[in-house]
Amino acid sequence: MKLVPLFMRSRLFATMSALDSAKKSAAIKAVDLHVQNNTVVGVGSGSTVVYAVERLAERVKSEKLNIQCIPTSFQARQLIIQHRLPITDLEVNPKLDVCIDGADEVDCNLTLIKGGGGCLLQEKIVASCSKELIIIADYTKNSQKLGDQYKKGIPIEVVPMAYVPIKTQIENLFGGTVELRMAKAKAGPVVTDNGNFILDWKNFQQDYDWEDVNKKLSLIPGVVETGLFIKIAKKAYFGLADGSVKEQV
Numbered sequence: 288m289k290l291v292p293l294f295m296r297s298r299l300f301a302t303m304s305a306l307d308s309a310k311k312s313a314a315i316k317a318v319d320l321h322v323q324n325n326t327v328v329g330v331g332s333g334s335t336v337v338y339a340v341e342r343l344a345e346r347v348k349s350e351k352l353n354i355q356c357i358p359t360s361f362q363a364r365q366l367i368i369q370h371r372l373p374i375t376d377l378e379v380n381p382k383l384d385v386c387i388d389g390a391d392e393v394d395c396n397l398t399l400i401k402g403g404g405g406c407l408l409q410e411k412i413v414a415s416c417s418k419e420l421i422i423i424a425d426y427t428k429n430s431q432k433l434g435d436q437y438k439k440g441i442p443i444e445v446v447p448m449a450y451v452p453i454k455t456q457i458e459n460l461f462g463g464t465v466e467l468r469m470a471k472a473k474a475g476p477v478v479t480d481n482g483n484f485i486l487d488w489k490n491f492q493q494d495y496d497w498e499d500v501n502k503k504l505s506l507i508p509g510v511v512e513t514g515l516f517i518k519i520a521k522k523a524y525f526g527l528a529d530g531s532v533k534e535q536v
């Protein structure tokens with residue numbers, strides 16, 4: 288094992304904990320302001336949402352809140368179950384009051400890149416059924432233009448048999464490079480909760496009309512959903528390094 292010098296370890300730890308506390312303060316603010324008694328809440332996916340679920344559980348216990356939670360992924364479902372929160376689904380509750388979710392990047396128009404953790408499809412479905420989508424994130428996710436901060440590309444969920452023609456079509460239509468996302472602890476590609484593959488579209492131009500791009504991407508046969516969330520989010524809370532929370536509408 289490679290040894291990390293002590294001074295680097297403490298710097299690494301300091302950076303990680305600053306980000307975590309930024310995620311936590313954004314999550315607490317969103318849950319406190321957007322969840323009341325009898326709220327049906329969509330639970331997003333990723334590392335920031337963990338703090339939102341913790342806060343939901345605290346409030347359910349201390350305020351005896353009656354809420355219903357709809358997960359957006361296997362991870363979200365597990366979090367809800369672990370915290371003993373009431374779980375439901377779109378069959379029983381097709382209309383939600385609010386969905387609280389993270390994002391990989393948020394631009395100045397509240398256009399989002401989502402799907403860094405591969406959960407974009409169910410996230411977009413649940414968000415589309417919610418009166419409001421509230422984004423929680425740390426300060427590194429806040430940017431002017433998509434691609435300023437997030438360099439891993441725009442995730443696109445595709446039917447496995449079509450990944451090569453879809454990759455070629457996107458590169459021909461829009462340029463950039465499209466990569467099949469490979470798994471880290473499994474041989475082969477990442478397989479989503481829905482049994483699909485993820486393509487990451489990297490090195491794209493930044494001055495696109497994202498609504499137009501999203502429509503064109505969605506029309507390619509085999510594209511199941513894109514990680515572009517346009518005109519869906521109502522508000523974003525960014526936890527800052529100084530402990531405060533910035534709001535963007």
Ligand SMILES: O=C[C@H](O)[C@H](O)[C@H](O)COP(=O)(O)O
Binds near residue numbers: 389406410
């Ligand atoms: O697929 C993952 C989701 O879209 C997440 O909401 C997104 O990746 C942000 O996750 P995190 O809160 O871990 O940065």
